Amino acid sequence: HALVRDEKGEEMHKSKGNAIWFDEAAERMGVEVMRWIFARQNPFVNLNFGYTVGEEVKRKLLTLWNSYGFFVTYANVDKVNPLSYELPLQDRSPLDRWLIAKLQLLVGTSREALEQYDVMALTRAVEDFLDDLSNWYIRRSRRRFWKGKADRDKMAAYKTLHEALVTLAKLIAPVLPFLSEEIYQNLVRSVDPTAPESVHHCDYPEPDEGLVDRRLLQDMDLVMRLVRMGRAARKEAGIKVRQPLSRIWVLVDESERKTVETFEDQILEELNVKEISFLEHPSEVRKCSVKPNLPLLGPKYGGELPKVRRALELLDPEDVATNVAEGRRVPLDLDGRKVELLPEEVLVEMEPKEGLKVLEEDGYVLALDTLITEELKDEGLARELVRRIQNLRKKAGLNVTDRIVLSYRAPERLKRALKRFGDYVMAETLCLEMREGEPEGEASSSENVDGLEVQLGISRASHI
Known part of the structure; x- marks a missing residue:
């Protein structure tokens, strides 16, 4: 690659005090992080090296480590060995088949990148896959791992995640030799002594096009787009x-x-x-208005500008907005004289209807009903309480399978939310009993939940 400079792009010099020695960097950020920094760098661009960059890369690699840790935690609890059973891909859920399809695309990209000596392309593709793995597959599958019954769906989730992690270890082995070896030894060698002794003794994965469901990938892209738009609307x-x-x-x-x-x-x-409903046209959820862009049209039409304004007002604003969005001219009739306005000469304003937040993206429209009823508010408070109780579980060092007893003191509004959605709170936090009274147990805290003060305490159910 080009030159290595400091984080500000300046040359490193001992006299400047901005030089970073290898031993210091290896100790402080880790050699695997350093390898990834260099591997993901565009070789034609200077590398601005430093500890801030190291922290950013470490967060990316922690996504892999946390995904691996998630699997290990629940596999140990359930004493599951995915290598001990077969489960055909066609018998797994669409979510499982989607992840395997994404994995096969990654395998293909990785092989091609290494054959072209393009390590940067490999690392960027792995980072994209890790985002899909952690922020979509694992998050969407959490309840499958949490549930007590070891049914076919749960075993499929274990099988799929194990296949993804083992394949990932093999794909990144040339770049991250130690991290990949750690994952491989624990997920493969510890349960299959006949497997190759090291991840570096394994053949590099080859893509299986038969496992790539193109239609499913398109479907999930749409689902993820709508979810992204919905989150943006909420924000x-x-x-x-x-x-x-x-x-x-x-x-x-x-x-x-x-x-x-x-x-x-x-x-x-x-x-x-x-609930989700379909729209026939954007006008169902937002109002559209158009007006002339005066700084552009004033010099062009002079005294005829009022005619342009009136002619524009006679047109259907939705049709005008469509023309502008698609880069087409807007035809006008100025007392029998035909003219056309350029797209940039028309200003289009969109205003959502009352109580809605509307987003439009590449022809897709999503409208969010922002009205919060009292029942919805209570459910939101219950969800906030679940998050606080889960934090207490971590604070108390509880195992993921430990059942708890919850003690609390809360104002009437929160008590109403707990009464209405108590079953939900108990199921989400593995709570066997809720007691109103002085908070006690392995962990307790005072919380502010949307301006309401509540005191919480949890105890292991077995200790009561």
Whole structure:
């Protein structure tokens, strides 16, 4: 690659005090992090090296380590060895098949990148896959690992995640020799002594096109797009994802409605809404207005500008907005004289209808109902309490399978939320009993939940 400079892009010199010695960097950020920094760098661009960059890369690699840790934690609890059983891909859930398809695409990209000596392409592709693995597959599959019954679906989740992690270890072995070896030894060699002695003795993975379901990949891309738009709408509206809402409306292509219906439960759960409906046209959820761009049209039309304004007002604003969005001219009739306005000569303003937050992206429209009823508010408070109780579980050092007893003191509003959604709170936190009274147990805290003060305490159920 080009030159190695400091984080500000300046040359490193001992006299400047900005030089970083190898031993110091290896000790402070780790050699695997350093390898990834150099491997992901565009060789034609200077590398600005430093500890801030190291922390950013470490966070990316922690996504892999945390995903691996998630699998190990629950596999140990359930005493599961995914190498001990077969489960055909066609018998697994769409989510499992989607991850395997993404994995096979990564294998293909990785092999091609290494054959072209393009290590940067490999590392960037791995980072993208890790984002899908952690922030979509594992998050969408958590309940499958949590549930007590070791049914076919749970075993499929273990099998799929194990295959992904082992394959990842083999893919990154040339770049991260120690991290990949740690994962391989624990996930493969510890349960299969007949396997190659090291990940570096394994053949590099080859893609299996037969495992790539292109239609499923397209479907999930749509689902993830709508979820991303819904989260963005929530953020713009200032409403947390933990606060349930009643409905979203979506405008998709007619051929994509089946996909939305098939994955409706995933979309609703991800966005924490109760219902999804289809739109026929954006005008159902937002108002559109158009007006002339005076700084451009004034010099061009002079005294005829009022005529341009009136002619524009006579047109359907939705049709004008469509023309502008697609880069087409807007035809006008100025008392019998035909003129055309350029797209940039028309200003289009979109305003959502009252109580809605509307997002549009590449022809897709999503509208979020922002009205929060009292029942929805109570459910949101219950979800906030779940998060606080889960934090207490971590503070107390409880195992993921430990059952608890919850003691609490809370104002009437929070007590009402607990009464209405108590079953949900208990199920999410593995709570066997809720007691109103002085907080006690292995961990306790005072919390502010949306301006309401509550005291919480948890104890292991077995200690009561």
